[in-house]
Amino acid sequence: MPVHFPRVAVLLAAYNGMQWIEEQLASILAQTDVDVTVYINIDPSTDGTEAWCAASASRHSNVVVLPPAGRFGGASRNFFWLLREVDFTDFDFVAFADQDDLWHPDKLSRGIDAINVKGVDAYSSNVTAFWPDGRACLLSKAQPQVTWDFLFEAAGPGCTYVFTQALAKALKASMFDHWHALQAVSLHDWFCYAFARSHGYRWFIDPSPSMNYRQHERNQVGANAGLSSLVARYKTIHDGWWFHQVQLITHLVGQAEGTFVRGWIQLGRLQLVRLSWSAWKCRRRLRDKAFFFCICWATALIGTRTK
Template structure:
């Protein structure tokens, strides 16, 4: 059976974490180990995790006391510190979802079938009301989509050992540069694609993606997430993150990247008309083109957002 190390970032997660960990430990047709890192919490998450690790040898907990302030630095800490020796794959897990029993086995099978070393998938978002919605990220990959969007939630990510080891080595040498990164999953996907690693996005959801008031990111469903995305375009945050990721992945001088990475109006105009290479979904390509045009003409201090 494939041996999979699951890294789980937690923060004040005692409400949902026991059920999530149970769903991970019940994975079928794989041998699972779980490493947990707890951002300093006040609800007993750390104590519960340590007690669980004492009862179950498949669970380990990294030393406590650090304050990360977000999921991204907590996951980077996990990737930096875990020992990948003896594992075939590395998987990422949030604290509040529910995994189907075949989630990890399906990921391993899909990578074997496609020849990819990185995997992500669609998810089924669900709300306390009982509402469910498919979050579809499995459109065909485009030449530059990795600089502008992720391939699905990071909690679906599974990396084969060669990619996981290379990522770990890179994270260890770029700790300071990674601090401003808002989305660890977007960066991991971008780095893998920039390095030439093959990635597959599975259209079949194999987990329930819990939505609640404390989600840091969530499913981007509804009016509030839409308004947040519009605001991030309007103030240049999204372009700044794309530029940061381009620099971290070593692509800032590429002829396609350099003009818009520096906030040049002409570069943004050119980017607008190459939207089909930058997003996977047709609707998102149109919105991407319009946002680039807006930034080219109306975003102040374009040269500073990067």
């Protein structure tokens, strides 16, 4: 009898990706014990990405390039469009893919096994970051989930995410309801994690890496490692971007009226001080809890540039 593998829709956002996309697509098509269809949406590019992807789709029946839809200007809007436009009816699972990584051969099957065995609705994992000079390091995102982490951070890189069909359809429905406001969300992986957790979906973060996470100068969001990364993240907070995203995502996932959130959502000085004392249940990693506490106090004292 023929073996029926789980059917997975892989959503790949591309933009000027000719340096890496061929290697990445090969790693996706080589996934074991799954039936994969790759849907590619391309932000208008200047390096031949569109032509190469069209040629790949002509050679592979399980590679589909979405029709041109104008400029998206960032990965988040590109992924939201993929979630909106791809029909998941015939698929068991949905996964995200960046154009420049390298997937382990069992990335999807391992994620699906975890979803089935643990009885959860979504999967993400640690990754191994690697640089052109040969450096590599494990990026750990698998600390225990806490009560409110989903309002303040993602579950790790979105390119590790795997969803059940039911969760993917719920995400799609919510996106249609909030499509205009959603365009201001900068990080699709943060929003998807927040939506899932706030609506009672269960999520597993795997401590084992499932892919090699390429680092280069054009990463929209790179590895959160080292002092320079910490400084860069402080700048986004001082500029007002991070707290604005917290407010926006909190409203979009329907959490703004809860007792805990009402205590700080306006982000006034006293509210930020109050929020700082909840740092232990707002971030997963110990270092990030401490950073969160300090940022709340610093912002309360000196504000942000947008205020």
